[in-house]
Structure formats: structure tokens, C-alpha cells
Amino acid sequence: MKILEDFHLRHGAVLAGRVVQSPMVTRGSTEEGFVTEENIAYYDARSKVAAAIITEASSVSEHGLAFPNGLSFASDEHIEGLTKLAKAIKQNGAKAIAQLHHGGRESRVTLEREGTTYAPSQVNFSFLDHEPTEMTEEQIQSVIIEFGEATRRAIESGFDGVEIHGANHYLLQQFFSAFSNRREDDWGGSLEKRMAFPLAVVAEVKRVIVEANAPADFILGYRISPEEIHGDNIGYSFRESLKLAKELSKYELDYLHISLRGGYASTPIDESEQTSLAELFKEAIGPETALITVSEVFDLNSAEDALNYGDLVAIARAALIEPEFLEKIRQGKAEQIAQAISPQRMPIVKWPNGLIEWLTGENTLPDVPGIETIKK
Structure with a gap:
């Protein structure tokens, strides 16, 4: 069974299976982003869900906080709790991967605390209730260092x-998007200049991995949205992001993780291209960089089919519902994988209270199957 095969990443890390838990915000930390018992319980329950577990979007900066009670890597004071978190994730052999994040204009917590957010350009976006502050050269360099x-x-x-x-x-x-980035300096304008900030962050992370004497098999991944087209608002096409993917691959990533909401077999918005986005990106990055695809995977059959499009398959809502997704496949009990949340499953899934409030309230997330059964 392909889903259970070991997978070797570029720098030597070996995943015991081809399922990855996708990063999902849980809102289980303190207001300052410190690890809590809720965080530990949530990830402890999922230590057998996949071969690698990617944490929720975790802030690198106090000026880029997007989620209330979000996990933070922004200071050395967080290390003690993060060490406990990594241990919980790894206890049954899964790889622990930290997703590093800065919200930019979407940093709602920073807006509440500082009265502004920070972005490539000061633009009056119709979907925001404020104008973000355009980042200075000093601020850009500071964020690169923070990553x-x-x-x-x-x-x-x-x-x-x-x-x-x-x-x-x-x-x-936001820096890569022509809709968000209106700069006329070295960080905006042409496609090459709009790529500059993401590539600078990758270069800095690579430098630190070497200089901090990380293990030789330390994993480096990058998550990308393959296109940004919302009606007449065009940030970039998939053809432009394929060029970014090719540049990213020059930094010898272990994997590229494409963010999809329409299913792992999604094709570009441009109907003249019928090849799936996953296949297009896999061709762009080459054989040494693994491709993780995601979306609409809830059982063994869909997970196996997703591997026809990428090297690894990420599960998101399925991991919320079934904390032992991969373990049940290993045990030959795939038919027992839960397909929906229910009141009876709540003691098993260990959702933090903040996550329960979010998923059962007003949000723009895809519905978790069965979510109506736990709404008050």
C-alpha cells in the first residue's frame, strides 16, 4: 500500500508513511502565544495521525499576530513550552514541523494591540476596516531576521x-502579489522584485539551519497558494507562481506544500489549462523536492488517489475528526476512520476551547463534517 511506504526527503529525513497533518490554527495557546496544556493534549492525541505533523501557523513576530491565542516562536521565553510540544508530537515517531508565519495586513491581534498592521504597501483594501502601514526597509530586514x-x-x-x-x-x-504589493523599490514592481522578499526569507532560514548546527536531516518546507485571482483583483497567475516555485527549488527545499481548497485534483482558474495544479507544480520543482498536496481527503481511498498528484498527502479536517488516521490504516482498520465529528467524539479529539468556539461560530472555513451536531 503506497500510503504506508517510507518516504525519504532530500536531506535524509525519513517519513514512516506518506500522510502529513496540515497546519491548522487551534487557538489553544495563551494570549502571549505560550504553549498550554490544551496545546499539548491536542497534539498528544494526534501523535499517530500522520508521519509528519505541521503545527498551526506560529508567529515569528509580535507585529504579525493574526490569530487570538495563536502559537508563537517570537521569543526565547517560548522555547520551554515549545520543547514540550515537540516531544508530544514526536512520541510515536512522527516528525514535528513548525510552520513559521507573519500575518502582514491580516494580523488582527496586532491591529487590536497596536492600532495598525504592517504590509508591503499602504492600500485601502475594500475587505479591510483599516489601512495597513507600509513597511520600511528596516522593518523588512527585521522580519527576515525574525524568521x-x-x-x-x-x-x-x-x-x-x-x-x-x-x-x-x-x-x-502579500509581497508576491501585484494586487497587494505596489512598491517601487527593490521589493516590488516586476515579478522578480515581488519574489525578492519570499526568497530572502528562505535564504535566511537556510543560513540559520546551517549556522545553528541543525541535524543534517532537518526539514525545510514552503507553503504556497498557487494563484491569487478574485474576480478583477489579480495578484498573480499560476504561471507566475510556477516561476516562484522554480526559484524556491534552487534553495534545495525538502518539500513544497501547495494550499488548495477545491480538492487535491484542482485545476487552474484559467480554463485553458486542464492539468492539475499539483502536477504542474511537481514538474516545476523537479524530483528532489517533494510535493505535498491537500484538500478533500477523508479516507484511505481519497488519500491513495491524492498520491497520483503529489508525493505526500496532507489531511486537515480529517485530522480534526480522526486523530488516529494513519494508525488505523497501519492496523488494517481503515474502515473505522471516523468521517464526521459528533458529541461522542469530542472527548477523543481534544479540541481546545478556542477552536471549538471558532469552528462552531461565524467563520469562512470549510465546514467540518458533522459540525452542526456540536453547535449550541
């Missing part, structure tokens, strides 16, 4: 790797 410092903390905390969050309209994507 490196967060990487050092991940290494010191015992994580097996980091994933740089360059997707879902957060800061790195």
Missing part, C-alpha cells in the same frame, strides 16, 4: 523541521 530567529528556536526546541508560510494571503504572499 531566522524563529527557525533557531525551532531547532533548539527539538523540532525536526520548519515550514515557511507563504500562502493564504499572509505577508509573504
